[in-house]
Amino acid sequence: MMQEGLDDGPDFLSEEDRGPRAVNVDLQTDATLQVDISDALSERDKVKFTVHTKSTLPNFKQNEFSVVRQHEEFIWLHDSFVESEEYAGYIIPPAPPRPDFDASREKLQKLGEGEGSMTKEEFTKMKQELEAEYLAIFKKTVAMHEVFLCRVAAHPVLRKDLNFHVFLEYNQDLSVRGKNKKEKLEDFFKNVVKSADGVLVAGVKDVDDFFEHEKTFLLEYHNRVKDSSAKSDRMIRSHKSAADDINRIASTLYTLGTQDSTDLCKFFLKVSELFEKTRKIEARVAADEDLKLADLLKYYLRESQAAKDLLYRRGRALVDYENANKALDKARAKNKDVLQAETTQQVCCQKFEKISESAKQELIDFKTRRVAAFRKNLVELAELELKHAKGNLQLLQSCLGVLKGDT
Amino acid sequence: MSEERDPAALEAEDDLFVSAMESPEAARLSAEDISPSSNGPKAEPVLLDDDPDDPDDLFAEIDEDEEESRDTFDIQISVSDPEKVGDGMNAYMVYKVLTKTSLSIFSRDEVCVKRRFSDFLGLHSKLASKYMHMGYIVPPAPEKSIVGMTKVKVGKEDLSSVEFVEKRRSALERYLLRTVKHPALLKDPDVLQFLESSELPRAVSTQALSGAGILRMVNKAADAVNKMTIKMNESDAWFEEKQQQFDNLDVQLRKLHASVESLVCHRRELSVNTASFAKSAAMLGNSEDHTALSRALSQLAEVEEKIDQLHQDQACADFYLISELLGDYVRLITAVKGVFDQRMKTWAKCQDAQVMLQRKREAEAKLQHANKPDKLQQAKDEIREWEGKVQQGERDFEQISKNIRREVGRFEKDRVKDFRVVIIKYLESLVHTQQQLIKYWEAFLPEAKAIA
Numbered sequence: 001m002m003q004e005g006l007d008d009g010p011d012f013l014s015e016e017d018r019g020p021r022a023v024n025v026d027l028q029t030d031a032t033l034q035v036d037i038s039d040a041l042s043e044r045d046k047v048k049f050t051v052h053t054k055s056t057l058p059n060f061k062q063n064e065f066s067v068v069r070q071h072e073e074f075i076w077l078h079d080s081f082v083e084s085e086e087y088a089g090y091i092i093p094p095a096p097p098r099p100d101f102d103a104s105r106e107k108l109q110k111l112g113e114g115e116g117s118m119t120k121e122e123f124t125k126m127k128q129e130l131e132a133e134y135l136a137i138f139k140k141t142v143a144m145h146e147v148f149l150c151r152v153a154a155h156p157v158l159r160k161d162l163n164f165h166v167f168l169e170y171n172q173d174l175s176v177r178g179k180n181k182k183e184k185l186e187d188f189f190k191n192v193v194k195s196a197d198g199v200l201v202a203g204v205k206d207v208d209d210f211f212e213h214e215k216t217f218l219l220e221y222h223n224r225v226k227d228s229s230a231k232s233d234r235m236i237r238s239h240k241s242a243a244d245d246i247n248r249i250a251s252t253l254y255t256l257g258t259q260d261s262t263d264l265c266k267f268f269l270k271v272s273e274l275f276e277k278t279r280k281i282e283a284r285v286a287a288d289e290d291l292k293l294a295d296l297l298k299y300y301l302r303e304s305q306a307a308k309d310l311l312y313r314r315g316r317a318l319v320d321y322e323n324a325n326k327a328l329d330k331a332r333a334k335n336k337d338v339l340q341a342e343t344t345q346q347v348c349c350q351k352f353e354k355i356s357e358s359a360k361q362e363l364i365d366f367k368t369r370r371v372a373a374f375r376k377n378l379v380e381l382a383e384l385e386l387k388h389a390k391g392n393l394q395l396l397q398s399c400l401g402v403l404k405g406d407t
Numbered sequence: 408m409s410e411e412r413d414p415a416a417l418e419a420e421d422d423l424f425v426s427a428m429e430s431p432e433a434a435r436l437s438a439e440d441i442s443p444s445s446n447g448p449k450a451e452p453v454l455l456d457d458d459p460d461d462p463d464d465l466f467a468e469i470d471e472d473e474e475e476s477r478d479t480f481d482i483q484i485s486v487s488d489p490e491k492v493g494d495g496m497n498a499y500m501v502y503k504v505l506t507k508t509s510l511s512i513f514s515r516d517e518v519c520v521k522r523r524f525s526d527f528l529g530l531h532s533k534l535a536s537k538y539m540h541m542g543y544i545v546p547p548a549p550e551k552s553i554v555g556m557t558k559v560k561v562g563k564e565d566l567s568s569v570e571f572v573e574k575r576r577s578a579l580e581r582y583l584l585r586t587v588k589h590p591a592l593l594k595d596p597d598v599l600q601f602l603e604s605s606e607l608p609r610a611v612s613t614q615a616l617s618g619a620g621i622l623r624m625v626n627k628a629a630d631a632v633n634k635m636t637i638k639m640n641e642s643d644a645w646f647e648e649k650q651q652q653f654d655n656l657d658v659q660l661r662k663l664h665a666s667v668e669s670l671v672c673h674r675r676e677l678s679v680n681t682a683s684f685a686k687s688a689a690m691l692g693n694s695e696d697h698t699a700l701s702r703a704l705s706q707l708a709e710v711e712e713k714i715d716q717l718h719q720d721q722a723c724a725d726f727y728l729i730s731e732l733l734g735d736y737v738r739l740i741t742a743v744k745g746v747f748d749q750r751m752k753t754w755a756k757c758q759d760a761q762v763m764l765q766r767k768r769e770a771e772a773k774l775q776h777a778n779k780p781d782k783l784q785q786a787k788d789e790i791r792e793w794e795g796k797v798q799q800g801e802r803d804f805e806q807i808s809k810n811i812r813r814e815v816g817r818f819e820k821d822r823v824k825d826f827r828v829v830i831i832k833y834l835e836s837l838v839h840t841q842q843q844l845i846k847y848w849e850a851f852l853p854e855a856k857a858i859a
Contacts, residue, residue: 217696224691231684238677245670252663259655262823271830278837371697371858378703378855385848393841400834403827 032056035153035168037146038066042138046070047099049145053168060169067171071098074145076174077152080163088313088351089358090158091366093151094302096144104134122251129247129283136287140295147299157358206318208356214363215311222304229297236290243282250275267403274399278392285388292381300370307366314359317352324348482508482587484602486580489572491559492523498560499523502576504583506602512594518603524551526607527579533597534586539742540749542810544818545592546585547738549578577727581735588821639751643808649815650747657740664733671730674722681715699858706854710847717843724836732829736822743818750807757800764793 032055039050052066078095081087108130115123152158167174206212250272257268324345331341488503506518531548538545555571583602587593601607641647685708692704771786 213696217694220694221691221696224687224694228684228687228691231680231687235677235680235684238673238680241673242670242677245666245673248666249663249670252659252666256656256659256663259652259659261652262819264823264826267827267830271834274834367697371700374700374703375855375858378707378858379852382848382852382855386845386852389841389844389848393838393845396834396838396841400831400838403831403834 033153033159035146035149037142037149040138040142042099042101047138047141049142051149051168059165065169065171067168069167069174071096071145073167073174074148077163077167078148081152081158081161082309087158087161088317089310089355089362090155091303091306091310091362093148093155093158094299094306096141096148099137099141101134101137104130104137108134125247125251136290140291143295144299206315210360211311211314211356218304218308218311222301222308225297225301225304229294229301232289232294232297236286236294239286239289240283243279243286246275246279246282250279270399270403274395277395281388281392281395285385288384288388289381292377292384296373296377300373303366303370307363310359310362314352314355317348317355321345321348321352482506482510482593484580484583484587486576486583489576494560496557496560499525500559500572500575502579504602510593512599514603520602520605520607522601522607524549524556524575524579525609526601527582529607530586530597530601531582534592534595537595537597538591539745540753540807542746542749542807542814543589543591544739544742544746544814546582546589547742548582549575550738574731577731578735581731585735585739589817639754645812646747646750646808650744653740653743653747657737657744660733660737660740664730664737667725667730667733671722671726674718674725678715678718678722681711681718685709685711685715697858703854703858706851710851713847714844717840721836721840724833728829728833728836732825736825739818743815746811746814750804750811753800753804753807757797757804760793760796760800764790764797767793 034054036052037049038052041048047070049069049071050066051069052064053060054064056063075095078092081092108127111123111126111130118126152161152164158164206215253268253272253275257265257272259265260268324341324347328338328341328345331338483506485505486502487505490501490503492499492501501521501523504520504522506513507516509516528548528551531545534545552571552575555568555575558565558568559572586598587602592598688704688711689708692701692708695701695704767786767790771783771790774783774786777783
């Protein structure tokens with residue numbers, strides 16, 4: 001199977017900036033803690049990420065170091081944040097999705113099987129395209145894992161987390177096996193309970209206007225982003241299919257050009273050449289739309305879910321607080337276990353207030369990040385679309401000039 | 408097969424036609440042009456003859472003359488206004504065929520008639536039976552479509568049946584234009600009748616399941632079998648080369664056609680998905696609570712909506728310009744291959760005649776020593792008969808070979824012109840699309856930058 005080192009890919013780092021490739025997030029990075037993924041290796045069924053840290057913090061033994069991590073270890077870190085009561089009042093940066101090369105691998109395999117049925121040129125061409133596709137998926141998964149780490153590193157509280165430091169520094173395998181069947185089942189039930197709960201909690205009207213508004217907003221926004229994300233994916237897939245068709249057309253025109261006995265042979269060859277070039281541009285348009293639009297929407301789908309989770313936790317804490325109040329009133333009325341009820345009520349109150357305070361800031365930051373990310377990506381999207389359209393136009397016009405001149 | 412002709416038989420034709428061609432009003436049919444010919448069809452095609460020993464010369468002269476006749480080629484045909492007549496399964500579409508011309512073979516400058524699809528098929532059938540065996544490339548008629556037509560008959564006014572009718576209308580127009588572009592077919596009385604006369608006898612034999620239709624199918628099968636069994640001694644490299652070229656062209660054009668059809672399909676899909684995304688983006692913009700971002704998202708939705716329309720228009724251009732042209736040429740090349748097959752058949756006939764002649768000669772030789780005077784006389788008569796047939800066969804083969812060379816030359820010229828024109832038009836449509844894209848994104852960019 002393909003072994004892909006990042007350094008081998010010609011395109012990879014040239015187009016995106018070096019350093020934190022925080023594509024979808026606009027982060028203030030400071031010198032005290034900088035994290036990035038400097039290298040990655042794709043093996044048969046796993047991807048190995050080299051996590052590189054530069055830090056002036058006293059917590060680390062050195063100022064600069066690297067470790068190798070796999071996807072499961074990222075998930076372990078994410079889950080440890082989610083499960084910690086300490087961080088209940090924060091938006092937990094969404095976990096990166098699992099690297100998925102299955103589709104790409106399948107295509108490469110099919111290509112290998114069908115090698116006999118096509119010409120050498122066609123085979124080489126298709127192989128190059130599939131390899132480019134593989135590389136693109138690879139780049140994306142690296143970017144998404146990196147963004148997760150950068151978000152954690154940029155968060156004033158999460159960056160201090162011990163597990164995070166272990167993740168960054170411990171240069172041996174963390175031995176976090178993936179969850180076994182039982183644990184996965186437990187997770188499933190937890191989620192079911194949570195969503196039922198979520199409905200319950202969401203129904204409770206909030207006294208605080210800010211949170212009430214946020215609740216309504218996030219519920220609707222999340223659904224809309226989900227829809228837009230799916231539709232943008234479909235649109236981009238059609239675009240890729242059309243580019244593939246143009247590729248085949250270019251090949252056939254080339255054959256026609258070499259076989260034709262009339263003046264058309266030059267004509268066909270020129271047009272074939274043109275379509276080869278415009279096809280590459282169309283493929284790039286689809287790829288850029290994928291990066292700047294589809295990925296953006298996917299990311300905010302996950303982030304808005306994380307924000308909803310925060311609201312849920314606050315709502316849960318509120319319900320607990322209100323229940324503790326009722327319990328206290330009851331205890332006072334019966335004059336039984338009043339002290340215990342008071343303590344419980346105090347704890348609940350503190351928990352709720354702590355969450356509320358940090359949640360408010362988190363949600364405000366979420367909005368700021370979201371607006372900045374959309375701005376950056378929409379501007380870049382428009383600029384790239386323009387660049388490609390102008391490139392296409394120039395190719396078409398120059399070819400037309402030649403063809404018309406020949407007549 | 409010898410390249411020599413019987414000079415006596417053709418000299419008369421030679422003079423007649425060369426002089427006719429030299430006059431600038433070559434397209435006009437005057438009385439002198441029509442001369443009875445023993446082996447030609449009922450209507451006289453305009454044959455161009457020249458020095459057969461130098462094939463290159465042949466084309467040079469023809470090109471010039473044809474160029475001239477093309478400059479005076481003044482005829483416009485449009486097929487329009489499809490109208491449904493009747494209803495249920497007996498319904499049919501009627502098209503208006505409008506001919507505008509200054510050519511004198513037409514009785515009026517402007518003629519308008521109503522024709523239905525089977526009329527077109529009938530015309531093609533007549534032209535094919537008259538001219539194909541002589542090596543003329545008769546443009547094929549558009550294909551029948553039971554599925555497409557049934558929808559129309561049943562009265563579905565949906566998008567696909569509207570598209571089907573438009574596709575057919577356009578195809579019928581192209582068919583007529585190609586037919587009249589052929590200098591011989593233009594003058595054919597069936598063509599003139601088709602374009603001019605208000606009433607046309609119904610072409611029933613074009614129906615697939617009619618007696619004639621079944622006969623056609625049987626003949627086609629027989630032809631296919633014969634083709635496999637005829638092994639022609641090709642002494643003319645030109646024909647062998649051309650056949651190979653047309654076979655290659657056939658393969659590639661079919662491949663190209665399939666890819667273009669796929670492109671049309673995907674572009675239409677892209678258009679639909681873009682529209683869907685646009686709506687979704689508008690909804691997202693509505694729910695976004697940051698004002699500037701909300702506005703930018705709505706703008707994005709508008710841009711995508713315009714782009715979806717652009718994709719749709721481009722898909723149309725893909726289809727009507729390129730895909731239909733390729734489809735036409737795939738069918739035309741089948742007609743060209745048919746004409747080559749006719750030549751093979753003619754050769755086979757000639758060979759058969761020679762074999763017969765040989766047999767008759769052998770029979771006569773035997774009878775020489777049999778002392779049966781009347782049988783001998785009969786044998787001698789038969790020999791003369793078959794000698795005549797052999798000569799005729801050789802002449803036919805000469806003629807068809809010559810016709811094919813000329814036809815292929817004309818066909819290739821047309822092909823070059825058609826493809827050039829269409830591809831340039833297509834590229835211009837692509838240019839327009841890119842220019843529009845630039846316009847839309849340039850308008851959007853400041854909106855995106857304005858998000859604060």
